[in-house]
Each structure stands twice: as structure tokens, then as C-alpha cells.
Amino acid sequence: MKSSFHDLSNRSIANLKQACKTTAHPHGNLSLEFPNKLYNQVTQLQAKDHIVFILRTLKNVMRLYHGKYEKADCDQKKLQIFILDIHRQIAELERCETEIVVSEVNKKITKKMEMHFKSLISHLKHTEYSANGWKDVAGMILQHISRLDVLAINTKQDLSL
Template identity: 60%
Template sequence: MMAVVNVWGFIMLTLSSWSCAAGCTWMKTQNRASLSSFQVLSSSSIFHLEQACKDSVHSHDTLSMEFPHKQYNLIHQLQAQDHILFILRTLKSIRRIYIKKYEKVDCDQRELQIFLLDVDRQILELEQCEKNILATNVQKRISKKMDLHFRSLVSRLKSTDYSTEGWNELAGVVLKHLRRLDLLATKTKSDLQD
């Protein structure tokens, strides 16, 4: 009897977390062809970071910093609720890098502030979607690896003594992240529409 109750409890919890992710209007649209609110702001954040740090836009193909392609490929195979958590945590990691030291970045400060405002808005909206989503074990493992990745980026930046070159290289990696998150958001939107 207790096992049946536990199974039903698990099923209800799963359905509730799925419906919460499905109810995330920030990530979906009425029309499949249009962009979600997330994607509109994502495009804006990419544009403003590109404008802020123009040197990094052209040099990001030859980065010495590692990029976590494997984690993006793994998360892409999971469900929409996992995507939402992954996107949220990645954006929070990006914000943490810039939040205390961005005034020292040799970039257009106004554009950089707009970029950070865009990221903050994305985080704020995704936190509303996240409230009732439970992270899967796979998602937790991916998050740990992403945390290590972002720590290595900060460590690399520190090792360059927060130089212009270090910030430009970092901006190149962040742009790669933003573009991959945008692609993931497209899949999330599609999954939520089905």
C-alpha cells in the first residue's frame, strides 16, 4: 500500500513540475514562427555585448579558454524543464563574472550596462518559471560541470590580472554561451508548444 502511495506521489510531482515548465510563458509563444520573450531579450543581450566589446566579436574563434560543448549537447537531449534550469543557472554564472568588476572592462560601459540589464531581466523571469521545477540528477551533474567551467573562466581572468585581453577573451566565451543558450531556448519553446 505504501509503495503505491509513493508511486502516485512521484507521478503527481512529475506532472506538477512538467505543467509548471509548460506554463512558463516567458519561454513560449502563441505562434511557432515568432520569438519568445526570452529570445527577444536574448538577441538584445547578444547585440549589446557585441557592441560593448567589439574586439571580442571577431577574435572569439581562437579562444584558449575551454568551452563546455559536451554539457550543451547533453542538456539539449533533456526535457524543457531541464533546459529552463540550465539556462537560468548559466545566466546567473555569467552575471556573477561581470557584476563586481565590469567597470574595469575596456568596453563601452553603457552597452555593457544594457547587456547586464538584459541578463538580469532574463534571470528574473526565469526564476518565476523555476519555482516548482525539480532538477533531475542528470541536470545536477551538468550544473556541477558548468560551475567548474565558470570558475575556470574567473581563474583565467584573474591570471591575466583582469587585463583588456583577458576581458575580451572572456567576452568571446560569454557570447558563445549566449548563442548556445539562444539555440537551447528555441528547442525549449518547441518542446513547450507540443
């Protein structure tokens, strides 16, 4: 993983914070907990599994923002830049992923993460993609991007050894 991934991650975090002013709104009305357990499980796997996990989680983020975010009470230009940065991170990781065989454990963790993101989509549908619904989700997405960044840094160090 190149250091540009980390730069894009920092930019995406900054842009989402600025766009949606989520620093004071962690994920207010969500009854859904952050999946710390999944992140802890994936850290026990090999570095190649981290790459796949990061990639698939970022793809879930992109699916979430693939539609109806215009109702979000956010700076739409900053939000577009955030989405573009996530897309660039995905493209970078896809170059690494082509030679990786995914472990069964990683498949199970990834499936559980997909369920987590489906719950976020359900929350948006339930709130009719309202500005508050998007703010709730943006707070959760910030946590994801931050955790993925830490995982990517540790993965890069593991691959360098």
C-alpha cells in the same frame, strides 16, 4: 518561456558584441574550450531541465560580470545594458523554475558548467582583470548566450507540443 526571453537574448548578444567588439576576438588567449559536450548532454534532457540549465548558466554569467569589469575595454553603457538584459532573462526564468524538480543528471551538468565559469574567473584573476582578459571572456560569453538562445527556442517548441 515567453518570446520576450528571445528578444532579450538577441539584445544581449548585440549589446555585448557592440560593447566589446568581440566579433573578431572569439576567445583569443583562453586555453579553455567551450563546453559543447555539456550543451549536447542537456539537449537530451526534458524541457524543464533546459529551463533550469539556462537559468543557472545565466546566473554564472552574472557572477562573472559582478565585479571589476570596469577595466574591460568596452563601451561601459552598452555593457551595463547587456548585464541588465541578462538580469531580466534570469528574472523571467525564475518565475518558471519555482515548480521544477531538478534531475540528478541536470545537477551534474550544472556543476560541470559552474567549474567552467570558475575557470573563466580564474583567467580574469590571472590577467588581473585586464582589458584583454575581459575580451577573451566576452568572446566565450557570446558563445554561451548564443547556445542558450538556441536551447531556449527548442525548449519553447517542446513545451508547445
